[in-house]
Amino acid sequence: MSTLHVALLALVVLLLAAFDRAAGDGISSWTSDFGPRRSLLRDLGGGRSSEIADAAVELNSSTFDAYLGESPARFAVVEFFASWCPACRNYKPQYEKVAKIFNGASAVHPGIIVMTRVDCAQRANGKLCDRFSVSHYPTLLWAPPAKFRNSKWTPGKAGSGIEDIDIQKGRTAQLLLDWINDKLGSSFSLIDEKFANESTLLHNISDPEQISRALYDVEEATVELLDIIFQNKMIKPKTQAPLIKFLQLIVAHHPSKRCRRGTAEVLVNFDELWSSDSSLTGSTEVAIHSEGNKGALDFHICGTEVPRGYWIFCRGSRNDTRGFSCGLWILLHSLTVRVRDDESALTFTTICDFIHNFFLCEDCRRHFYGMCSSVGAPPNNTRKLVLWLWRTHNQVNERLIKEERESASGDPKFPKTVWPSSQLCPSCRHNAVDGDRRGTWNEDEVFRFLGRYYGTSLAPLDKSGGQVSGTEDDVAPTTSAVAVPVGAALGIALASCAFGALACFWRTQQKKRKHKLMKPAEAHY
Incomplete structure (x- = not known):
C-alpha cells in the first residue's frame, strides 16, 4: 500500500472518530471499537468499558419470543434501535439509567419491569423488527412480556395489548420514567433506594389471582x-x-x-x-x-x-x-x-x-x-x-x-395473620364477621x-x-x-x-x- 493510501485511510478514521465524538457517543478511540456492531454499541454511551454488562437485556430473533414469553416481570419495555444510529447511541445512557432500576437481582425494583432492546441493524433481526412495524429509531414498545411472544404490532391497531411509548418530547431517563409512572400509577424515582416507592408492589391479601406469580418464587x-x-x-x-x-x-x-x-x-x-x-x-x-x-x-x-x-x-x-x-x-x-x-x-x-x-x-x-x-x-x-x-x-x-x-x-x-382471610376466601368461614378471627372454619371450603x-x-x-x-x-x-x-x-x-x-x-x-x-x-x- 502506498504512503498516499495510508495517509488517506488515517484521515478517514480520524474524521469518523471526530463525527462520533461530536454526536456525543462518548467514544475515546474509534480504533478500539473495530469489530462487530454489537461490540461497538456496548462501548458507546458514557464511556463505559465493554466489559461492564448492560442492564438492559439485548435480544435477537432467536431469543426474543422465548425470553419475553417466560419472563416473570409484570411488564416489558422493548427498544428497537440501530447500532449505526447516532440518536440511538445518544439515548442508550438514558435508557440504561431506567434499566438499572428494574433489571437484575441488584436492581432497586426487580421483577416489575424488564427492559430489553433489539438491534434492527443486524440482518438476522430484520423480520423481527418488521413484525413490530419499526419505521424509526429508537422505537419503544410497552406491554406485559407475554404479549410480545409470537405476536405483531401495527401502529393505531387496537387489540394487541402492545403500546407505543412516545419519546418525541425528549429522550431522557426522567421522561421515560415519568411515562412509566403515569402508566402504573407509581412513583418510581431515579434515586430510589431498595424497595422504596413500590406502590405497584404485589399484595396478596384479597386477590386470589396474584398467587399465579408465585411459581417463580417456588x-x-x-x-x-x-x-x-x-x-x-x-x-x-x-x-x-x-x-x-x-x-x-x-x-x-x-x-x-x-x-x-x-x-x-x-x-x-x-x-x-x-x-x-x-x-x-x-x-x-x-x-x-x-x-x-x-x-x-x-x-x-x-x-x-x-x-x-x-x-x-x-x-x-x-x-x-x-x-x-x-x-x-x-x-x-x-x-x-x-x-x-x-x-x-x-x-x-x-x-x-x-x-x-x-x-x-x-x-x-x-x-x-x-x-x-x-x-x-x-x-x-x-x-x-x-x-x-x-x-x-x-x-x-x-x-x-x-x-x-x-x-x-x-x-x-x-403482617402475619390467620389465613386465608375472609376477603381471600369468603366461604371458608361459617358466619365470618369483622375480618380473620371471627367465625368457625368451613374445612370443606x-x-x-x-x-x-x-x-x-x-x-x-x-x-x-x-x-x-x-x-x-x-x-x-x-x-x-x-x-x-x-x-x-x-x-x-x-x-x-x-x-x-x-x-x-x-x-x-x-x-x-x-x-x-x-x-x-x-x-x-
Whole structure:
C-alpha cells in the first residue's frame, strides 16, 4: 500500500472518530471499537468499558419470543434501535439509567419491569423488527412480556395489548420514567433506594389471582433450599434417606416442570455424587465426589435462569422480610395439594423428616417437628394432609404474630395473620364477621380453596388474566394429578404408581451403578 493510501485511510478514521465524538457517543478511540456492531454499541454511551454488562437485556430473533414469553416481570419495555444510529447511541445512557432500576437481582425494583432492546441493524433481526412495524429509531414498545411472544404490532391497531411509548418530547431517563409512572400509577424515582416507592408492589391479601406469580418464587425457594444443603455439606449417611425421599416428592409433584426435570437428574445420579458405601466413607461421613461439591446453582435444578436473585409474589417491603420462608411455605402447600390419597402418609413423613434434618433455623425446625410429632397417625388421604399443613401454617403464624408484635420485626405491609382471610376466601368461614378471627372454619371450603389456590392458580398469568402463552408446559396438574419429568415418566408408568415408583426407578438406576442403597429412614412422630 502506498504512503498516499495510508495517509488517506488515517484521515478517514480520524474524521469518523471526530463525527462520533461530536454526536456525543462518548467514544475515546474509534480504533478500539473495530469489530462487530454489537461490540461497538456496548462501548458507546458514557464511556463505559465493554466489559461492564448492560442492564438492559439485548435480544435477537432467536431469543426474543422465548425470553419475553417466560419472563416473570409484570411488564416489558422493548427498544428497537440501530447500532449505526447516532440518536440511538445518544439515548442508550438514558435508557440504561431506567434499566438499572428494574433489571437484575441488584436492581432497586426487580421483577416489575424488564427492559430489553433489539438491534434492527443486524440482518438476522430484520423480520423481527418488521413484525413490530419499526419505521424509526429508537422505537419503544410497552406491554406485559407475554404479549410480545409470537405476536405483531401495527401502529393505531387496537387489540394487541402492545403500546407505543412516545419519546418525541425528549429522550431522557426522567421522561421515560415519568411515562412509566403515569402508566402504573407509581412513583418510581431515579434515586430510589431498595424497595422504596413500590406502590405497584404485589399484595396478596384479597386477590386470589396474584398467587399465579408465585411459581417463580417456588422455583427460587427450591434452588435456595437445596443449595443450602449442598453447600453446607449436610448430606450424611443418616440424612441421605430423608433427602432422597424429598427429592422423589419434588420429581413427582413440583409445580414447575423445570424443577422436576432438574431434580430427577440429580436423583438418578445421586450415588455417583454422594457415596453412602461405608467401606469408602466410614460410619459418619459421606464421600463427596468431584461433582458432589457443587451446589444447586451449579446443577441448574430449576433451569439456567434460576436463581434470579429476587422474589416476586414473596417480596417483602423490606429486604429482610418474607422471601425464602414465604417461598418455602408455598412449595410445601403446592406439593400437598398434588399428591394422591395413597401418597398422603408418605408425603407427611417425607416433609417432616426433611424439615427435621435440613432446616437450619433451630427454633423453626423444633416447632415444626413438634407439630409433626403431635399427630397421632399420618394423614391417610389428600384432604387430611392438605388441612394438616394449613393448620400447621396457621399455628406458626399465630406464634409469629405475638413475637413480631413484641419485637417490631414484622413486615408492616405484610403482617402475619390467620389465613386465608375472609376477603381471600369468603366461604371458608361459617358466619365470618369483622375480618380473620371471627367465625368457625368451613374445612370443606378451605380444602377446595387450597386446591385451587396452590393448584390450578399457581401458574404464570399475563396482565389480562390469561395463562402466559408457552408456559403451560411448566405447570403441573393440580390436586391429585401426577406430573413427572420426561425420563422418569416411563419408569413411573411401568411401575403403575406415582411417588412410590420413583423410589423403585431410583433404586434400579443405582443398582446398575453397583452402589449400595441405604434403607429408608423411619418416620418421626
